[in-house]
Amino acid sequence: MNNSRELFRNCYDGKCKDQFCLFEQGLWPETYDRWYSEGLPKNLPDNVFKNVENAIVGQTTEVYEYLNILWPCYLPINYQPVPSQAKVLEDDEANNVRTCLDAWGTKLKTRIHGASLPQYLDWPVKSISDWEKYNELFKCPVEKRLPKNWDEVAGKIRKQTHGVVFVHAIGMFAFPREVMGLESLLMTFFDNPALIERMLDDRLEYYFRTYEKPIKDTNPDVAFIWEDMSYVHGPLLSPEFCRQYLLPRYKKLCGFFKDMGITRIIVDSDGDVKSLIPIWREAGVNGMLPFEVKAHNNVEELTEQFPDMVFIGGIDKHEIAKGKDAIHKELNRRLPKTFGRGNYIPSLDHWIPPDISFSDYCYYRDSVLNYHKNAKK
Numbered sequence: 001m002n003n004s005r006e007l008f009r010n011c012y013d014g015k016c017k018d019q020f021c022l023f024e025q026g027l028w029p030e031t032y033d034r035w036y037s038e039g040l041p042k043n044l045p046d047n048v049f050k051n052v053e054n055a056i057v058g059q060t061t062e063v064y065e066y067l068n069i070l071w072p073c074y075l076p077i078n079y080q081p082v083p084s085q086a087k088v089l090e091d092d093e094a095n096n097v098r099t100c101l102d103a104w105g106t107k108l109k110t111r112i113h114g115a116s117l118p119q120y121l122d123w124p125v126k127s128i129s130d131w132e133k134y135n136e137l138f139k140c141p142v143e144k145r146l147p148k149n150w151d152e153v154a155g156k157i158r159k160q161t162h163g164v165v166f167v168h169a170i171g172m173f174a175f176p177r178e179v180m181g182l183e184s185l186l187m188t189f190f191d192n193p194a195l196i197e198r199m200l201d202d203r204l205e206y207y208f209r210t211y212e213k214p215i216k217d218t219n220p221d222v223a224f225i226w227e228d229m230s231y232v233h234g235p236l237l238s239p240e241f242c243r244q245y246l247l248p249r250y251k252k253l254c255g256f257f258k259d260m261g262i263t264r265i266i267v268d269s270d271g272d273v274k275s276l277i278p279i280w281r282e283a284g285v286n287g288m289l290p291f292e293v294k295a296h297n298n299v300e301e302l303t304e305q306f307p308d309m310v311f312i313g314g315i316d317k318h319e320i321a322k323g324k325d326a327i328h329k330e331l332n333r334r335l336p337k338t339f340g341r342g343n344y345i346p347s348l349d350h351w352i353p354p355d356i357s358f359s360d361y362c363y364y365r366d367s368v369l370n371y372h373k374n375a376k377k
Contacts, residue, residue: 003068003369008164009221012264012287012310014342019372020335022365023070023164023312023347025290027063030354038358041066048156048163053147054078056168065162069365072224073163075214076153078145079170080104081137085124104178105134123181128195131202134179138206142213154217165220167211169253171227171267172246173237175203182236189241200249208256215260222264223257225250225285230271232295239275247283254284266312270350271295277302281309289313292349300337303344310343317348320364321355327364335371 003021010016027035036042040063047061056074064071085105091098091112098112105124110116125131147153157165170178176199177185188195229236237246254265266287267280272295277288290313291297299314319330338344346368352361 003070005070005161005164005221008070008345009264011342011345012222017340017342020339020344020346020368021070022068022368023072023345024064024352025072025347026351028351028353031352031356032063034354035063035358035361040358048073048153048160049076052076052153054145061163067362067365068369070162070164072166072222073157073160074166074168074224075157075218075220076147077168077210077214079168079210081134082140082144083137085137106179106181120181123179123184125176125179125199126184127192128198131195131199135199135202138202138210142210145210146214150214150217154214157218164222165218166222166224166266167215167218167220167257167262169207169211169223169225170203171225171229172200172203172249172253173229173242174227176200177229186237189237189245193245196245200245204249204252204256207253211256212260215262220262222266222287223254223262225253225265225267227267227269228271230269230273230276230295232271232292234272235276236271239279242276242279247279250280250283250285258284264310266310272297274302277306277309281306286310287312290347290349293318294349297349299344300334303338303341307341307343310345311338312345313347313349314344315346315348317350317353317356320348320360321353321357323360324363327360327367331364331367331371335368336375339371339375 007016007021008023011021044062044066049055049061054076056076061071080103084103085101086103087101089099089101093112096112098110100110101107106120107122108118108120110118125134176196180188257265264287265285266289267285268289270292273288274297286308287310291299291311293314293316297314299311303311315334316330319326
């Protein structure tokens with residue numbers, strides 16, 4: 001069952017229509033815990049990102065290679081403010097509450113002991129003057145954003161064969177949301193659109209200046225734009241505003257990546273993204289993931305509707321957790337109609353959750369990677 005980085009490229013480029021590769025975005029930490037208790041070995045060889053600074057990877061990437069699944073090998077570029085804005089402001093031990101700034105300078109409350117979702121209190125950018133000061137944190141030399149042993153790391157990234165090499169960019173919606181908060185960002189499109197445009201243009205300049213060296217040094221397979229700009233009922237920003245404010249910047253970003261030799265450009269967004277696909281497609285994007293089933297995304301229909309786009313995901317993770325019969329039914333719903341089209345790469349519709357057992361995931365993996373053998377019978 002060959003499932004390699006080369007196979008991914010061939011499947012993405014439409015050169016391999018008679019076989020699927022299998023790609024997954026990641027595993028939740030709780031999934032590792034469960035799988036280790038169910039037979040996944042713990043003493044696997046070290047992965048390419050062992051002790052590497054700025055690594056944007058799952059808990060243990062060696063697990064992916066052991067399982068013969070492809071994974072996103074993100075270039076370890078620190079794309080956050082430099083220096084980091086993370087700081088503890090106050091610890092309330094009596095109530096187990098910590099008030100702090102995260103790496104972006106967002107003020108939030110968390111638990112001191114025990115995991116929890118944070119409560120967001122404030123964001124660093126509210127005005128043009130705020131942005132001008134904040135943007136200085138993105139002007140350091142690229143060398144300060146790469147691991148100290150970058151040449152060694154870049155060599156390992158080029159040589160490895162199981163991680164699909166991604167250069168990771170925060171998108172034209174996700175970046176201002178990260179530094180303004182969602183509600184404030186949406187209001188700013190009406191109240192101060194000049195601030196939005198200034199932030200996006202400055203962010204583009206940051207990508208053009210910072211990403212050239214790591215791209216040249218590693219020859220990534222994919223440019224990956226993280227957005228997460230939809231929810232179950234549709235986009236968080238209207239398609240009209242996307243066209244007015246985001247599309248011109250998407251075109252420039254996609255043009256930059258293509259000038260750097262990266263022809264595969266993927267947008268990552270949860271939720272119902274169907275109304276945004278034509279906009280991203282017009283910008284030069286040619287791939288998307290993860291296509292959450294609960295958000296009414298149907299990869300069987302989308303692969304037919306947009307034959308020049310590559311779709312990754314769309315397999316209901318909740319069904320894979322229900323055992324072999326449900327897995328067979330789910331794959332029989334998705335794979336026969338997408339097999340042979342050359343624009344679909346199977347993947348769960350988000351990270352692998354802990355309610356999927358180790359044995360059920362292995363059965364799902366084997367079913368996908370062996371599908372072409374059964375299809376030919």
